[in-house]
Amino acid sequence: MTDPDLPKLFEDPVFDDRAADPAQPWTTTYRRVAHLGARTGSAWPLLAGGPADRQRLRDLLELTAMADPAAFHVLFLHQCMATGAALDFGADPEDVAALASGRAVGAALMTEVGTGNSSAAVRTEAVYDPVAREFVLTTPDAAAAKYPPNVGMPGLPRLAVVGARLLVSGVDRGTCLFLVPLHDGDGASGVTVTPRPRTSLLPLDYAAVRFDGVRVPYRRWLADGASVSASGEFHDPLGDPRLRTARSVGWARFAWGAVTAGLAAAARAAVAIALPHAGRRNTVDRWGVGAAALTRPNQQRLLFGAAARALAATEFARGLTDTAWRTAPGGGRGAGLPPRTMGRLALAKAAVDGLADEAVARCRAACGAAGFFSENRLVDYQALTAAFHAAGGDNQLILLDAAWRMATGDDYTPPPAGAPAAAGASGAAAAAEPDWPLLLAARERALYARLTSALAAAAADGRDPSAAWHERTGLAEEFAYAHQARVTVEAVAARWRRPGPSGGEGEQAVLPDLFRLLAVEAVLPHADWYAARGLLSGAAAEALDADLTAACRRLLPHAESVTGLMEVPAAVVRGPLGGRDYVRDLTS
Incomplete structure (x- = not known):
């Protein structure tokens, strides 16, 4: 880590799991995100800064994934997805400042319940009103509801990036992005947020969101160089609705840069918990011979193999962040990244998730029943890796698209x-690796x-x-x-x-x-x-x-x-398995 003070942020009592509300754990999650934002925030987003700022953001995301995967989920959506779109597509500086300061928590609303992970097929409409010079956001039917963003907690100001089909003069101009406030304390007019039941893994305030004639000011269209003149003439420098849709869907790269860092960090944290624990945990084999678990070959293969995967995931993740987080100079007139680069980033996301998921699964297996409980962290790391089999782009679809x-x-x-x-055929070859x-x-x-x-x-x-x-x-x-x-x-x-x-x-x-x-x-x-x-x-x-x-x-x-080699600060990872006396910590 480049900043030795960052791990100290996680020593605050807000990260004590005993203080969490078991019925609504996300209330603690948002307090943790606010705590981190208050101590690392600046007048302008870290994502928009130079290499040192981006390094600091990546370090913060990695540490948060180790400490609390749910808080990481909220943080990367805010710091990277919402803020990345605002910067790259040319948001009003006032809205960028609101995100940077934490006055509003950013959210991402693209996928719809009726079309699964197909972000290119959104049916939410944004109809341009030339008289009011506004956009009217409408969900045509239940299948077009945005699902499942974590925006269900009432009273928390949210500034969401919403993907919608832009219609100007009755013509479909492709999928565009808009900034839409979801909660102003009493609920934004025309926005219906329906909280979904609590989920066991990665518990957050998930919801379905519908829009009924929501008025979006012209300045909150993330126009990216497009425009509608006072006379109603539409102009888009990309020149093709399909290219505009591809550019908007390409916003996912801000997630890939963050998610890969967090997944790799969670995998390293799992190894940092499970490997030392195996060296302390006593086992007895079928012949009554007692020994530390790590002396058993099966445990070694699980845990050293997990370490290799966690480090490989980290190599991938740290090699793509700068590319994934690249924004257009000045913002608002970017062409995005070339399709070849986008394909490489997507495939890297799938690779990192696969490596991290296998690493965490091996650590859980090595820890036996203890790996099942959230107080020992491992199952929460597994929740994060499992979530991103589909979130941020479905891994199977990414692989099939790459194959095509x-x-x-x-x-x-x-x-x-x-x-x-x-x-191994003969002679020197027999000894060669x-x-x-x-x-x-x-x-x-x-x-x-x-x-x-x-x-x-x-x-x-x-x-x-x-x-x-x-x-x-x-x-x-x-x-x-x-x-x-x-x-x-x-x-x-x-x-x-x-x-x-x-x-x-x-x-x-x-x-x-x-x-x-x-x-x-x-x-x-x-x-x-x-x-x-x-x-x-x-x-x-x-x-x-x-x-x-x-x-x-x-x-x-x-x-x-x-x-x-896992680079996991002791201050960040808590739980009985990480301690020296796990028997005492699990029973007292």
Whole structure:
């Protein structure tokens, strides 16, 4: 962390879970967000500042995800989604200042209950009134209600970014964004906020929102360079409603920059809790032999594998924040990011969520029944990773979209051929470690060839392209996962693969084996595939499981160093499992 004072913010009594209202825990969540905002806020958003400000914002989001995933959820929507849209699409400075000061809590209302995660298909309408020079916001039917934003708490001033179809002179101009106050203490006129029942995981004030003739001033249209003249003439520099819709939907990138940071941080916090706990927890095996849990190979594979995933997720997240949070100079006339970059960011979001979710799940499994209870944090971290399977873009749809772009577009080149001779075949090769990225690339290339050949054959037969694609989504998803696995291993190879000093402490002593765990676990499920194609000898394929055990055995003396790599301040993570005497803390 660049600012050593940030972790101290989480020592405040407001973060004591015993003070939370069990019926409406989100009241405590919003107090925590207000506490953080009061001590880190400024006259202008951190998102709009220079590298130091953005680093501070990322650090704050990471720490909040570790301390309280629900508070992180509110904070990133406010600081990144609402504020990002306001900055990038040209909001009135007064509204930007209201968000920066915390006078209003930002919210994001795009998806609708009848169209799931399809933000490009919103049906909420914003009809331009040339006489009043306002926009009239209307929900045409129940299926177009915004669902499920966390805006149900009454009396809390909210400034929401709302996606709606802009109609000027009866012509659909594409999806645009508008700033709409939802609560002014008594409720905004024409806005119906229907709170939904309390949910068990990531509990917040979720609601369904409908608009009935809500008047939005012209200045609260996030016009992004578009305009309607006094005579009613519409102008959009993008020139096409489809491009305008894509630009508005591209607002999701502000979430990706924040969410990846928070998910990776939650995964690191889970490891920082579970790994030391396994070193303290006593176990007895079927022969009555007692030992610390971490001395058991199954626990080592769970937890060191979780550590490798958490660190890989962090590498991804910290590498994309600056790109995802980029705003147009001055705001309001941006073209957004190129489609290729947006696709890369979306795929990184899915990758980070998958890595973080698996890391947290392993930590929960290692902790047994204790991993189920919120007081030990792990299940709350799992709630966050599970929520973002769909939130911020559905991971499966992101993978399928990536597969489609790679199979049919011109912005992807499959990994080059030329995998090494079968590792473990004979002589020097028998002692050599496989080239893991090349092995993963070989499988990705083979799946790409299968998918493109199948689509080409369907096209040659005159098959309907839509039907041909949907019949092969299983293969497409498998290809996308293979691509993701290869990119993940490549992303960490340069820094992790360097051999460390024998027996040394710190990251150089552990990163090579953490890399090995990540790579072997990516290859192991498909060992037979590699062996059948001569890319691994039969002996090498069979030895992969033993390789994992050996890597874990080498990491065991360095467990404390692995925990240190998680960068989790003790002041931020609370709960019995994180303490030295968990028996006392769980029973007193």
